[in-house]
Amino acid sequence: xxxxxxxxxxxxxxxxxxxxxxxxxxxxxxxxxxxxxxxxxxxxxxxxxxxxxxxxxxxxxxxxxxxxxxxxxxxxxxxxxxxxxxxxxxxxxxxxxxxxxxxxxxxxxxxxxxxxxxxxxxxxxxxxxxxxxxxxxxxxxxxxxxxxxxxxxxxxxxxxxxxxxxxxxxxxxxxxxxxxxxxxxxxxxxxxxxxxxxxxxxxxxxxxxxxxxxxxxxxxxxxxxxxxxxxxxxxxxxxxxxxxxxxxxxxxxxxxxxxxxxxxxxxxxxxxxxxxxxxxxxxxxxxxxxxxxxxxxxxxxxxxxxxxxxxxxxxxxxxxxxxxxxxxxxxxxxxxxxxxxxxxxxxxxxxxxxxxxxxxxxxxxxxxxxxxxxxxxxxxxxxxxxxxxxxxxxxxxxxxxxxxxxxxxxxxxxxxxxxxxxxxxxxxxxxxxxx
Amino acid sequence: xxxxxxxxxxxxxxxxxxxxxxxxxxxxxxxxxxxxxxxxxxxxxxxxxxxxxxxxxxxxxxxxxxxxxxxxxxxxxxxxxxxxxxxxxxxxxxxxxxxxxxxxxxxxxxxxxxxxxxxxxxxxxxxxxxxxxxxxxxxxxxxxxxxxxxxxxxxxxxxxxxxxxxxxxxxxxxxxxxxxxxxxxxxxxxxxxxxxxxxxxxxxxxxxxxxxxxxxxxxxxxxxxxxxxxxxxxxxxxxxxxxxxxxxxxxxxxxxxxxxxxxxxxxxxxxxxxxxxxxxxxxxxxxxxxxxxxxxxxxxxxxxxxxxxxxxxxxxxxxxxxxxxxxxxxxxxxxxxxxxxxxxxxxxxxxxxxxxxxxxxxxxxxxxxxxxxxxxxxxxxxxxxxxxxxxxxxxxxxxxxxxxxxxxxxxxxxxxxxxxxxxxxxxxxxxxxxx
Numbered sequence: 001x002x003x004x005x006x007x008x009x010x011x012x013x014x015x016x017x018x019x020x021x022x023x024x025x026x027x028x029x030x031x032x033x034x035x036x037x038x039x040x041x042x043x044x045x046x047x048x049x050x051x052x053x054x055x056x057x058x059x060x061x062x063x064x065x066x067x068x069x070x071x072x073x074x075x076x077x078x079x080x081x082x083x084x085x086x087x088x089x090x091x092x093x094x095x096x097x098x099x100x101x102x103x104x105x106x107x108x109x110x111x112x113x114x115x116x117x118x119x120x121x122x123x124x125x126x127x128x129x130x131x132x133x134x135x136x137x138x139x140x141x142x143x144x145x146x147x148x149x150x151x152x153x154x155x156x157x158x159x160x161x162x163x164x165x166x167x168x169x170x171x172x173x174x175x176x177x178x179x180x181x182x183x184x185x186x187x188x189x190x191x192x193x194x195x196x197x198x199x200x201x202x203x204x205x206x207x208x209x210x211x212x213x214x215x216x217x218x219x220x221x222x223x224x225x226x227x228x229x230x231x232x233x234x235x236x237x238x239x240x241x242x243x244x245x246x247x248x249x250x251x252x253x254x255x256x257x258x259x260x261x262x263x264x265x266x267x268x269x270x271x272x273x274x275x276x277x278x279x280x281x282x283x284x285x286x287x288x289x290x291x292x293x294x295x296x297x298x299x300x301x302x303x304x305x306x307x308x309x310x311x312x313x314x315x316x317x318x319x320x321x322x323x324x325x326x327x328x329x330x331x332x333x334x335x336x337x338x339x340x341x342x343x344x345x346x347x348x349x350x351x352x353x354x355x356x357x358x359x360x361x362x363x364x365x366x367x368x369x370x371x372x373x374x375x376x377x378x379x380x381x382x383x384x385x386x387x388x389x390x391x392x393x394x395x396x397x398x399x400x401x402x403x404x405x406x407x408x409x410x411x412x413x414x415x416x417x418x419x420x421x422x423x424x425x426x427x428x429x430x431x432x433x434x435x
Numbered sequence: 436x437x438x439x440x441x442x443x444x445x446x447x448x449x450x451x452x453x454x455x456x457x458x459x460x461x462x463x464x465x466x467x468x469x470x471x472x473x474x475x476x477x478x479x480x481x482x483x484x485x486x487x488x489x490x491x492x493x494x495x496x497x498x499x500x501x502x503x504x505x506x507x508x509x510x511x512x513x514x515x516x517x518x519x520x521x522x523x524x525x526x527x528x529x530x531x532x533x534x535x536x537x538x539x540x541x542x543x544x545x546x547x548x549x550x551x552x553x554x555x556x557x558x559x560x561x562x563x564x565x566x567x568x569x570x571x572x573x574x575x576x577x578x579x580x581x582x583x584x585x586x587x588x589x590x591x592x593x594x595x596x597x598x599x600x601x602x603x604x605x606x607x608x609x610x611x612x613x614x615x616x617x618x619x620x621x622x623x624x625x626x627x628x629x630x631x632x633x634x635x636x637x638x639x640x641x642x643x644x645x646x647x648x649x650x651x652x653x654x655x656x657x658x659x660x661x662x663x664x665x666x667x668x669x670x671x672x673x674x675x676x677x678x679x680x681x682x683x684x685x686x687x688x689x690x691x692x693x694x695x696x697x698x699x700x701x702x703x704x705x706x707x708x709x710x711x712x713x714x715x716x717x718x719x720x721x722x723x724x725x726x727x728x729x730x731x732x733x734x735x736x737x738x739x740x741x742x743x744x745x746x747x748x749x750x751x752x753x754x755x756x757x758x759x760x761x762x763x764x765x766x767x768x769x770x771x772x773x774x775x776x777x778x779x780x781x782x783x784x785x786x787x788x789x790x791x792x793x794x795x796x797x798x799x800x801x802x803x804x805x806x807x808x809x810x811x812x813x814x815x816x817x818x819x820x821x822x823x824x825x826x827x828x829x830x831x832x833x834x835x836x837x838x839x840x841x842x843x844x845x846x847x848x849x850x851x852x853x854x855x856x857x858x859x860x861x862x863x864x865x866x867x868x869x870x
Contacts, residue, residue, distance in 0.1 A: 022582060022724060032766055033581055128579065134725035136571065136579035144563065144571035146468055147457060147745030272731065275710055289457060289742035290569035293732035296707065297725060307724035310582030324759035331467055
């Protein structure tokens, strides 16, 4: 039964400053909702002396000032990155503190171990802000959807890539131009690899899939492909076929195995996810009882992130004030295995440059047939100036990744095929009905 | 610290049977997630003898068998309607039981009193299923969005009317034909008044607004208008102007006052709510930190509703098992007043039948101008066979309800106006950016 809850902050960057600001400005409102005051006491910063939103007397350069202070009840980690955040989180837990973190990398790589350590110490780890900014997604998995067996998670959880892809779809520009536009607006880092290669999305999917399927899904278990190979040409064909292209993070349970992957995908234009544009995020979930549900909002930024962080602080503070035990960690069911990527089935879009002569098409269909892949549609178009090369676009029915790899090797070896220009998965079979 | 949690059910209709089925079929999964078994013990039914999903030994016709049994920890009310559900809920609370309910009418009319009674007894009232079926909406307001000052709630929360309006928009049919289609598919009751007059949506908005704004909003405080006056003609004009028509439930804070209303509204086609079709529901929330967030899914039916009810049971059972105190009720801020409907501002669409002669338009604009209402657009069309009457469609800029009432009275009194055929609010000013 605490009559005052004290908070220590690790990190005072953009998000840290927003959280500190919200705690200070909303002190009265938060106290009303918790039942007692919640006070920001200490803030770990990397450099002293810069002008800050908080009183200089709170600032410290020494992590022990926050982690070892028995007065601090809740440690809020907003440093990002694996090190030293991971160590600090564990130290805070070992000191018996409640922990709030927005750190997707640490929670993706070490989440279950951190939860176990917290459970041993009788404290809780809250991490709503680690996925989807202020959109409630961790909360629903830990509480609201707990009566469901989750069947599939399909998410747009990286705002940078979604902004780039939205620009490409709308303006017909190529990846490089869209990336520059994103960088100039501050939506992409000068070194954008973490986003455009799908690594950030894979971290977030690891967290969502572990929560949703009660199975340990590590970032390295997730087949990950970025968006750098997409061209304006691919978007034109997508539109012609009734699709747009999104970077999807997909996890689903198939035959008792968990399949998890991040890659660009054709999404039907009338799918709810197709209209999620710009820096917005959306998490679409299929549960056995609830059917399809979707959560939508801004997936990043100081406002949305501090919304999630401060909500976690309020939840923990309510429990400390009322003397409640912490929420039980989500139990993992050890029997669930990850599905090898070779077994993953999807439909495919292939764009090929072929020699423009009779019989070529028969050779392509023979190669696909030998890999037991059936064609769904064909477009042949846009011959080059000389007329020697034609562009062929194929879509296939369901094929395993293994079969497609065999087919692609065989296609590349055909003398009549100049180039396999792109291969993109088509996601529409598990599309929930909208009416 | 309960090592077993016992549940009593009030009502075994469609939803009750689904909840009973889920508790029985998912017993092992639920026990794993709670930490101890959760057992269905007693079920109150209205008539004995019918074939049921649960063992006949559990059934009772006597409410005291459930309400007064000291063995029962959680009472789940799924009877619907105000009486006797309201009395039973209060009796259960007075007996110190945790309570779960899906009853929107009771929670809309008496929610704060029921929460107070529960708080006095140290128990909790969980009511996630009362709004939006299985879509988490109560949970987010009670927890995930608690760091925000909520600015606006805009919701499609009645599946029956949304189904009817989606059919009207898609097929160009009139209200009566769409209602018949909804009735034949079981989406509308034989007596559809509660849905089509907006009463059901007003109950749900009362619950959402009370939670979101921490202010008591009663169903009778909500300006409520149904969808029965909408015609195929209105949908044609809406499409022409770039809109569709939805039954919106809107609550927002304006100058410290809470405005709450349910009525048909023009919604821009590129608004996220415009693509919520059929029986789907969506709740769009604007918070000061999080910005816009939206929750989407099936708003009714045994599956979605049992998803929410069983999640509430799991949450309460976890707390009983761990010996935790119940979640504190949302404190109401008594200072917030309801905004009189006369002060509510919106844009308007007006469809008029006018005598087709010079100078008529000048008379209309003069009347509107005297009420200080500015025109945004005008369409004049579809003269009748005789050519005597023309149809005029106007849209206006922001006007108060009071000003519009004055204008409508004056318009109706003009000899050149045959009929004011329809008046519909246009909701796009508070539209969140999508990019």
